Amino acid sequence: MSKTAILEIDGKKYEFPIVEGTENELAIDIKSLRGDTNGITTLDPGYKNTGSCESAITFLNGEEGILRYRGYSIEELAEKADFLEVAYLLIFGELPTKSQLEKFHNDIKAQSHVDEDVKKIIDGFPKSAHPMGVLSSLTSALVAFNPSSVNVDSEEEMYNAIVRILAKFPVLTAWAYRKRVGLPLDYGDDNLGYVENFLKMMFKKPSGEYVSNKVVVESLDKLLILHADHEQNCSTSTVRMVGSSHAGLFVSISAGIAALWGPLHGGANQAVIEMLEAIKEDGGDTKKFMAKAKDKDDPFRLMGFGHRVYKNFDPRAKIIKRSADNVLDALGIEDPVLDIAKGLEREALEDSYFVDRKLYPNVDFYSGIIYRALGIPVEMFTPMFALGRLPGWIAQWREMRLRKEPIGRPRQVYIGEKLRSFKDISNR
Ligand code: SDX
Secondary structure, rough: OOOOEEEOOOEEEEEEEEEEEOOOOOOOOOOOHHHOOOOOOOOOHOOOOOOOOOOOOOOEOOOOOOOOOOOHHHHHHHHHHHHHHHHHHHOOOOOOOOOHHHHHHHHOOOOOOOOOOOHHHOOOOOOOHHHHHHHHHHHHHHHHHHHHHOOOOHHHHHHHHHHHHHHHHHHHHHHHHHHHHOOOOOOOOOOHHHHHHHHHHHHHHOOOOOOOOOOHHHHHHHHHOOOOOOOOOHHHHHHOOOOHOOHHHHHHHHHHHHOOOOOOOOOOHHHHHHHHHHHHOOOOHHHHHHHHHHHHOOOOOOOOOOOOOOOOHHHHHHHHHHHHHHHHHHHOOOOOOOHHHHHHHHOOOOOOHHOOOOOOOOHHHHHHHHHOOOOOOHHHHHHHHHHHHHHHHHHHHHHHHHHOOOOOOOOOOOOOOOOOOOHHHHHH
């Protein structure tokens, strides 16, 4: 394979190096393009063909449906690791030893309190506020109570900010839910595991003991692993972009939460369940909704289907689909929308519109069915995605800072008015 790419413009040739990744991905390094060509840049809305960075964290192969965190397959990690182990792996690059994991968890527990004044901020939100908006605001507000988390140049300072956000984010997520349902903003129990403690913070009733369910804890732990990172997706790129100005970790994550909220991104898991419920209410006629999804004049899309990178099955969707069957069986739950989802998948995989466009179920298609079976309300589905994605955002932000990446500042092609003179209002 050639090591350079040649660009010819007006008979003049420009040569650019081709960089090759560990998994043989190739990219044309155009760092010198604008300078070499006296101002010519590239144009790539949505960055469909543009790499923003070199990263050693997550590898995706969309054509083959491969996903690996630091070289480990998502299938192995989902089966053999727990969420905190995967968080450590993503952030620091290696699976932790027993003592490293214990120290990591203890350092997180040591920071698991949230200043009582944060409750005054939560009090200011209406009960109807969407938890993603509350979470983005609270994560940003956390800076005021953790000023040492802002200017983190040393790895030690970064570590302290990292364990703080890993400790406090589950509390804020649980409190965002409890505010909506009118429950006291309480803590869990630091003697429990990370995920088990989160579930206790979410669902503990004021007057009774919270009894953990092993199936629920293990299912949520697996779901969080499956959502933990996904290379340069919209919200992660947002976290990197905000962090590239050397804004703090917490506000960078707050921006990532906002980006994840969109229905084309993490908000799709809530939109999928709402879509499946609408199909059920409408009598379960999946063919009618498939026709709507294919109709260019109809804004309806089959939520949970399609992906910018995966042009094959999203490996996470396959794992979640299997897990959905197991969880519902183990909990003795019949959920009619699971059958509707499976029906839609079957029809789409036989329909040329979807096959030609390589549209397969993505991570959001089945996840809501499990969340619902675990007792998590639909408006908390995307916050669950954020809780899972938190270690990935942290890992990518840390890598960007440690590699001393430049501030993000894309160019554009201006298509507006040429120079014109000001007109006095009396002449307009
Ligand atoms: C996530 O990037 C990541 O890694 C994200 C994520 C992560 O872990 O971070 O994996 C999480 O965000 C998963 C995606 C969740 N979103 C949805 O499920 C929403 C529904 N999906 C689509 O909106 C869409 O598929 C996207 C946004 C996911 C991808 O959009 P692209 O890559 O920009 O593709 P496109 O919109 O250009 O679509 C290509 C064609 C179009 O038809 P034509 O113009 O070629 O005729 O496919 C069609 C689209 O209309 N299409 C769909 C469709 N998705 C794409 N048609 C119907 N239903 C759909 N869901």
